[in-house]
Amino acid sequence: MSFTEEITILTDQLHWLTKDQAWHYRVLPKAKSNHSFLLYCEESADQNVLSSELEILLNSEIKLAPIPAESIARLLSKYYIKDNVIQGSAQLSLHHDADNFLTNLIQEAKNLKSSDIHIESYENKCRVRIRIDGMMVERYLLKKDEYPALINKIKILSNLDIAEKRLPQDGRINFKYNDQQFDIRVSILPTLYAEKVVLRLLNNDATEIDLNSLGFSEFDLDNYLEGVKKPNGILLISGPTGSGKTTTLYATLKLLNKETRNILTIEDPPEYTLEGINQVQLKESIGLSFEMALRTFLRQDPDVIMVGEIRDINTANMAIRAALTGHIVLSTIHTNSAWGTVSRLIDMGIPPFMVASTLNTTVAQRLVRLLCPHCKRKQEFNEQAYPKQFKPFAKVDDHYMPKGCDQCYHTGYKGRKAVYEVIPIDQQLAFEIKNGNMYVQELLNERGIQTLAQNAFQLFYDGLTSIEEIFPLLLNY
Numbered sequence: 001m002s003f004t005e006e007i008t009i010l011t012d013q014l015h016w017l018t019k020d021q022a023w024h025y026r027v028l029p030k031a032k033s034n035h036s037f038l039l040y041c042e043e044s045a046d047q048n049v050l051s052s053e054l055e056i057l058l059n060s061e062i063k064l065a066p067i068p069a070e071s072i073a074r075l076l077s078k079y080y081i082k083d084n085v086i087q088g089s090a091q092l093s094l095h096h097d098a099d100n101f102l103t104n105l106i107q108e109a110k111n112l113k114s115s116d117i118h119i120e121s122y123e124n125k126c127r128v129r130i131r132i133d134g135m136m137v138e139r140y141l142l143k144k145d146e147y148p149a150l151i152n153k154i155k156i157l158s159n160l161d162i163a164e165k166r167l168p169q170d171g172r173i174n175f176k177y178n179d180q181q182f183d184i185r186v187s188i189l190p191t192l193y194a195e196k197v198v199l200r201l202l203n204n205d206a207t208e209i210d211l212n213s214l215g216f217s218e219f220d221l222d223n224y225l226e227g228v229k230k231p232n233g234i235l236l237i238s239g240p241t242g243s244g245k246t247t248t249l250y251a252t253l254k255l256l257n258k259e260t261r262n263i264l265t266i267e268d269p270p271e272y273t274l275e276g277i278n279q280v281q282l283k284e285s286i287g288l289s290f291e292m293a294l295r296t297f298l299r300q301d302p303d304v305i306m307v308g309e310i311r312d313i314n315t316a317n318m319a320i321r322a323a324l325t326g327h328i329v330l331s332t333i334h335t336n337s338a339w340g341t342v343s344r345l346i347d348m349g350i351p352p353f354m355v356a357s358t359l360n361t362t363v364a365q366r367l368v369r370l371l372c373p374h375c376k377r378k379q380e381f382n383e384q385a386y387p388k389q390f391k392p393f394a395k396v397d398d399h400y401m402p403k404g405c406d407q408c409y410h411t412g413y414k415g416r417k418a419v420y421e422v423i424p425i426d427q428q429l430a431f432e433i434k435n436g437n438m439y440v441q442e443l444l445n446e447r448g449i450q451t452l453a454q455n456a457f458q459l460f461y462d463g464l465t466s467i468e469e470i471f472p473l474l475l476n477y
């Protein structure tokens with residue numbers, strides 16, 4: 001599994017082969033001596049045929065180094081990005097058209113449901129990458145002398161200082177295209193060769209997201225909805241940045257969004273728009289903090305309050321107050337597991353009895369990439385692929401490996417699903433929290449609570465994802 005990661009192909013080796021040659025023969029450069037090229041090839045390849053054909057094409061002696069087919073697939077996707085991914089040609093000519101290029105780029109990223117666009121410069125090349133399903137994909141290479149025009153264009157659109165090239169800058173673009181309108185957060189970072197720009201695409205319309213299709217198992221969704229239906233209490237979702245917490249929150253808000261309810265949110269920045277709810281942007285520079293917003297929300301006759309994140313005792317206290325006074329509070333918190341949220345709140349300084357009487361449901365979540373259904377490959381499974389300490393929940397004979405095709409930008413994966421762990425805080429669990437008993441594993445088992453690892457394993461078992469994707473989740477199951 002780590003085999004591919006150990007292989008690095010240098011930029012100046014890449015031109016030994018054309019993209020077409022590399023993909024056709026499924027080979028990659030390894031080393032060069034006076035009269036011969038040493039190339040990686042698939043273990044299963046017929047080496048005689050391969051080397052005789054390549055000797056003619058490359059006009060040089062060929063030596064081959066066989067490695068596993070999946071390593072070749074991954075290396076090809078990484079180093080020889082296909083032309084149909086980079087529309088037209090790898091070298092893009094902007095000339096007088098930085099405007100158009102930027103507009104097309106943003107539209108393209110939006111259509112591909114990308115979250116971020118990275119525009120960056122190195123010593124000899126400039127490139128544009130976009131993040132799809134959490135992974136970066138290279139899309140365009142720019143000429144070095146065309147880079148400044150593009151950066152200036154972005155700075156003008158986001159009201160930033162064109163002359164300032166030594167300090168980081170942050171801005172915002174309100175982008176309009178067709179009848180769609182959305183915000184883009186702009187971050188500019190001066191690097192060694194030029195300024196690097198990251199554009200984060202915001203304000204996705206929340207009307208398309210749906211609690212039923214995020215990845216909850218039937219059992220977990222039942223438990224979660226039970227909590228959402230309660231008249232008050234805090235529902236907390238934990239997980240690292242980029243684990244889809246906000247999407248879950250908005251799917252929940254969508255469900256709660258009724259004419260009869262007053263819903264208020266404070267976020268930094270609001271990642272979705274949803275008609276019918278009142279969304280506030282955090283502005284700490286002028287004192288509009290989570291805490292201040294919450295205090296005001298309580299005077300705005302709310303039914304449901306959503307706070308982007310509980311990250312300090314003041315915000316936590318306000319959230320508790322809101323829940324105690326009969327409101328539903330939705331928020332996120334940085335912990336590793338659903339139960340870890342309880343200790344985190346207590347460590348922040350919330351008395352255990354307060355946590356016990358207000359925490360309604362605690363959820364942990366992660367995102368797992370799904371294998372591309374067009375190119376995934378079935379193989380016999382070897383249990384050594386599991387983490388060392390891991391005891392499998394079921395026996396697996398065959399599993400699927402990523403390969404890469406036109407449908408998945410040669411990544412082998414297409415789309416993501418959330419993996420959840422949902423703990424409803426019932427009377428008994430509240431009692432344990434109040435009494436400071438943090439060791440409740442037995443109680444959780446009795447209730448049939450599925451861990452992140454168990455739910456992730458299920459996706460693997462069903463052939464929807466790979467062992468590599470869930471590996472980190474099996475490490476601390």
Ligand SMILES: [Zn+2]
Pocket residue numbers: 372373374375376403404405406407408409410412413
């Ligand atoms: Zn594919």
